Amino acid sequence: MLQVFRKLDRTVALTGIVSLAVALFIIGTTLGPETAIKGSYMLLAMVLATFLYNRNPSWDNSLTVGLSAPNITKLMVFVFLTSILLSFTIEQRWLILITTLPIGYYLVISGIHRSELPSPAWIFIQVSILFSIPLITELVQTGVYFGNGDLLKHSRFVTELVEQGTIEAIPSDYSSLPGLHLLIGQIHTVTNLPVILSISVTGIIVYAVSGIGLVFTLANRVLTKRLAFYSVVVGSAVVQMTYFSLYFFPQSLGVLLLITSLFAGTAGSIQQDRRLILLSVLTAIIVVFTHHLSLILFLPILLVLSICAHRSVLSARIVTPTALGFLAGLAYWSLLVDNFITNFVSFAMGTISGVTASNQGASSVFYYGVQPKSETLGDAALSLISVDGLYYIAIATLCIIGVLAVLGATSRGYSISPYLLLAIVSIPFILKTPLAIKSLTRLQLPLAFFLSMIVGLGIKNALNTRTRIKKAGALLTVLVLCVTGPLVAAEDFSDSNRPAQYQFTDSEYEQLNSVGTFAEHSRMSTTLWADRQGLYSLGYTSSGRVTLRRSGIEYPEGVFIYRTRWPEHRMSVTTSPVYSNKVVMSDMWLSDSIESSHKVFSSGQVGVIWSGNRTTLSP
Numbered sequence: 001m002l003q004v005f006r007k008l009d010r011t012v013a014l015t016g017i018v019s020l021a022v023a024l025f026i027i028g029t030t031l032g033p034e035t036a037i038k039g040s041y042m043l044l045a046m047v048l049a050t051f052l053y054n055r056n057p058s059w060d061n062s063l064t065v066g067l068s069a070p071n072i073t074k075l076m077v078f079v080f081l082t083s084i085l086l087s088f089t090i091e092q093r094w095l096i097l098i099t100t101l102p103i104g105y106y107l108v109i110s111g112i113h114r115s116e117l118p119s120p121a122w123i124f125i126q127v128s129i130l131f132s133i134p135l136i137t138e139l140v141q142t143g144v145y146f147g148n149g150d151l152l153k154h155s156r157f158v159t160e161l162v163e164q165g166t167i168e169a170i171p172s173d174y175s176s177l178p179g180l181h182l183l184i185g186q187i188h189t190v191t192n193l194p195v196i197l198s199i200s201v202t203g204i205i206v207y208a209v210s211g212i213g214l215v216f217t218l219a220n221r222v223l224t225k226r227l228a229f230y231s232v233v234v235g236s237a238v239v240q241m242t243y244f245s246l247y248f249f250p251q252s253l254g255v256l257l258l259i260t261s262l263f264a265g266t267a268g269s270i271q272q273d274r275r276l277i278l279l280s281v282l283t284a285i286i287v288v289f290t291h292h293l294s295l296i297l298f299l300p301i302l303l304v305l306s307i308c309a310h311r312s313v314l315s316a317r318i319v320t321p322t323a324l325g326f327l328a329g330l331a332y333w334s335l336l337v338d339n340f341i342t343n344f345v346s347f348a349m350g351t352i353s354g355v356t357a358s359n360q361g362a363s364s365v366f367y368y369g370v371q372p373k374s375e376t377l378g379d380a381a382l383s384l385i386s387v388d389g390l391y392y393i394a395i396a397t398l399c400i401i402g403v404l405a406v407l408g409a410t411s412r413g414y415s416i417s418p419y420l421l422l423a424i425v426s427i428p429f430i431l432k433t434p435l436a437i438k439s440l441t442r443l444q445l446p447l448a449f450f451l452s453m454i455v456g457l458g459i460k461n462a463l464n465t466r467t468r469i470k471k472a473g474a475l476l477t478v479l480v481l482c483v484t485g486p487l488v489a490a491e492d493f494s495d496s497n498r499p500a501q502y503q504f505t506d507s508e509y510e511q512l513n514s515v516g517t518f519a520e521h522s523r524m525s526t527t528l529w530a531d532r533q534g535l536y537s538l539g540y541t542s543s544g545r546v547t548l549r550r551s552g553i554e555y556p557e558g559v560f561i562y563r564t565r566w567p568e569h570r571m572s573v574t575t576s577p578v579y580s581n582k583v584v585m586s587d588m589w590l591s592d593s594i595e596s597s598h599k600v601f602s603s604g605q606v607g608v609i610w611s612g613n614r615t616t617l618s619p
Contacts, residue, residue, distance in 0.1 A: 017046050037380035041389055042431070045396035049458075052474050053401045055408070057464035063475065065110045069118035069126075072107045076129045079104050087137035094493050097134055098483055104130045105233065105482040109475070112229040113463065120216065123229050128208040131236035134486035135204045135246050141492065143505040145200055147247035149530060149572075152537035154249060155196040158184045159539075162195075179290030180250045196537065203248025210256050211241055211449075218263055219453045222417040231456030233478075234398075237485035238455075239391070240430075240441075240448035246489075254294030255446045257283045262302075297443050301450075304425050305418050365570070365582045366548045368618075369589025387493070391484035392432055394477050398458030399427050399451075405461045406454070423454040455481075498584055501530050501569040508563065509534065511606040515561055516540035518601050518608060524558030528583070529572040531561055546573055548581055552593065552618030559600070559608045560617065566590060592619035 020043050028036030067075070083100045090096055108126050111118050139145060146152045153172075160169040162185045167178040174181065188198040215235035220228035235241055244252040261283040268276030287295055365372070383389050403424055410416060426447035429440065462474035487493050491502035504512065516535045519525040519542070526544025527535070535542050542561065547554040567587045574581065596619055597609040609617075 017043065017050070020046060033377060034375050034380040037377060038383050038389075039432070041384055041393045042396055044384070045393050046400055048393070048473075048477070049397045049400035049404070052397065052462045052470055052477065053404050054461055054465045054470070057461055058466050063110050063113040063463065063471070065107065067107070067111075069111055069122035072111050073122055073125055073129075075107060076104055076126045080129045080133055083133045083137055084140065087140040091141070093137050093141055093490075094487060096137060097486060100133060101130065101483045101486070102479050104133075105237075105479055106475075108233060109463075109478065112226060112233070117225055117229070120220075120225070120229075123232060124212060124216065127232050127236045128212050130482075131212060131242070131245075132204055132208050134242060134490060135200075138246065138490055138492060139197070139200060139204075142503045143507075144196060144509045144534075145246070145503045146196065146530075146533070146537075147243075147249075147491065147502055148500075149533045150249045151196055151199055151247065152533040154181065154184075155199060156537045156539070157181050158188065158195045158199075159537075161185050162188060174250075177250065177290055177292065179286055180248075180253050183253070199248050200246050203245045203252060206248070206253070206256065207241060207245035210260075211245065212236060214256065214259055214263070215449055215452050218259070218419065218449060219456060221263075221267065222419045222453060223456070227453070227456050227460055229456075230459040231452040233482065234455040234459070235449070235452040237482040238395070238430075238448045238452065239485055239489040240445045242486050242489035244445050250291035251294045251297075251442060251445070254287050254291035255298075255449075257287045257290065258294055258298050259446060259449055261287065293442070298446060300443070301422065301446055304422050364548075365584060366550070367584050368552065369586035370584050372584075387484050387487045390480050391488045394481035394484065395455060396431055397477055398455045398462065398481065399431070400458070401461050402454035402456070402458035403427075405457045419450060420453060423450040423452075426451045427454065498568065498570045501565075501571060504534055505565075505605075508565065508605050509538075511603040513538050514603050515601065515606045515608055519559050519561060522559045522610075524556055525561060526555040526558065527561040528566070529574055531563060535561070548573060548583060549616060552616040553583065554614065554616045555611070557611060557613050557615075559610050560597075560615075561606065561608055562590070562594065562617075564590070564605050564607075589619060593617045595619075 024036045024040055024043060027039055079100050083096050086096050087093060104126075108123065108130065111126070112123065154174075157170045157172065157174055158181045160171060161167060161178070161181050163169070167175050167182070169175075170178060170181060184195065184198050184202060187193070187202050188195050191198065191201075193201060212232055212235060216228050216232045219231035223231070244255075261280045264276045264283065265280030267273070268278075268280055384393070406416060406420065406424065429447055430444055430451050459474075459478055462477065463471060465471050465474070491499065512531065512534050516538050517540075519535075520540055524544050525535075525540075525542045526546055527542050528546065532542040544556045544558060544560075567585050567590055570582050570584050572582055594607065594609060597615075597617065598611065599607060600610045601608040
């Protein structure tokens with residue numbers, strides 16, 4: 001059987017490489033050669049995986065260092081404190097990360113690779129520290145962090161909740177979904193941190209503890225302890241875990257609760273453990289009061305798990321409690337949230353229909369005073385060696401090796417857990433494809449917990465070799481994944497010269513407050529989306545909406561609030577950066593437009609212009 005698998009293994013690898021090359025050729029002729037070149041990261045990953053994959057894994061201790069787990073943990077604490085201190089003095093945060101993270105992750109991997117495994121507690125502490133370094137250093141160097149923008153809205157909700165002492169004070173449908181806001185309100189009250197900072201700090205702590213802990217618990221049940229340790233390393237580095245811990249909005253909490261409920265309910269049913277079943281029920285109830293979309297997005301995962309487990313009792317144990325939870329949540333939300341069913345159907349249809357070619361994009365970009373830059377073949381080629389490209393090559397390589405390892409296990413008669421099959425199914429949703437699917441980013445977060453297992457399998461297989469060049473290549477691939485993952489997730493590190501705005505400087509936020517006081521006396525105020533959210537978080541309302549014209553930005557009668565740093569970013573216009581039309585402008589275009597308008601107030605970086613009728617902002 002083993003000889004048959006070896007031949008089949010080589011055939012599958014060769015067939016995969018040839019098939020992918022043909023697919024890239026077709027993509028190049030239909031969507032353009034630039035898209036095909038950027039997609040060739042997968043071809044590079046497949047070639048690299050074919051080289052690194054070990055058909056007969058063999059362990060040696062060449063990666064281990066002569067340090068005990070407690071000593072490695074002490075070094076981690078030193079690396080952590082050094083990184084935080086350096087972030088106050090070194091503006092180029094990426095220099096700190098590419099120096100400290102490789103050292104830290106190498107020490108963790110060397111500890112996992114020992115013949116005698118360390119205690120899970122030591123690995124948990126070490127990985128949680130490494131997970132926190134990129135996030136805390138980003139917060140240190142960021143003014144008012146808001147990510148995609150929702151944190152500004154939720155900080156206002158928490159402020160109203162704390163000040164008035166009742167969930168009815170939350171000015172939206174979230175008064176029926178106050179789970180996150182109650183948690184952040186307690187953190188804010190105890191620590192006296194600014195509300196919006198309390199959100200991100202809580203997210204870092206919750207994911208460093210519960211997120212990493214869930215990855216280990218899930219992988220340890222499905223795989224071996226050593227594989228669970230490798231999965232935890234992956235979980236601490238994948239983009240989705242890193243990003244949504246800092247951008248800690250209700251779904252970030254809801255996903256953690258759902259995975260806890262799913263795992264506790266399944267394990268409790270199998271083991272007849274009433275405590276686990278009770279934990280499953282309690283977390284499901286909390287989800288109902290925290291975030292409706294989390295459970296809706298979790299339904300495809302439950303469907304896949306049910307299909308994968310259709311021949312086992314696991315299927316009923318997954319579907320029954322969760323289906324009941326979904327129906328209970330649907331009934332609760334329908335009663336308390338206006339037009340919930342209509343909005344739910346609209347969201348589902350929008351997600352299904354919102355699939356477009358990636359070179360066409362999901363929204364339009366308007367350029368003012370700036371010539372749009374067309375992507376060249378050279379740009380596409382350089383993207384393969386960018387931080388983004390290296391990350392996807394590394395994670396795709398380890399995914400492929402992990403899948404080959406699973407195929408090898410099945411050929412030797414091992415049964416595969418439904419959770420591991422779900423991890424394999426999740427791969428195309430996590431990796432980059434030529435399609436842009438609406439709300440895919442939100443779906444990727446729960447999938448990342450399962451994907452960590454298949455990548456962990458890939459790491460163990462690639463490192464278990466006695467060939468020096470293959471071991472060095474495997475170690476380099478793992479370290480590239482662990483270093484580039486946090487960089488790809490970080491908004492302050494972008495290959496674009498005009499990235500989406502993710503923060504206000506402290507002075508900008510203060511000046512928005514002063515301008516908000518001024519604009520509050522106006523009948524109508526208008527601004528772009530990020531500034532409108534910023535004003536809302538400060539207690540002001542900007543009700544006007546802009547319309548983008550080829551000639552300029554059209555706004556209604558009243559005041560129009562601008563910021564001088566708009567030209568540094570690709571600004572969203574009406575809604576979040578995921579779906580909104582965007583505007584790119586030059587400094588000269590904005591300054592000339594302001595000069596030709598009736599400016600009535602300026603606090604430096606933020607100002608106000610006024611018009612008695614509907615006007616277009618243009619030079």
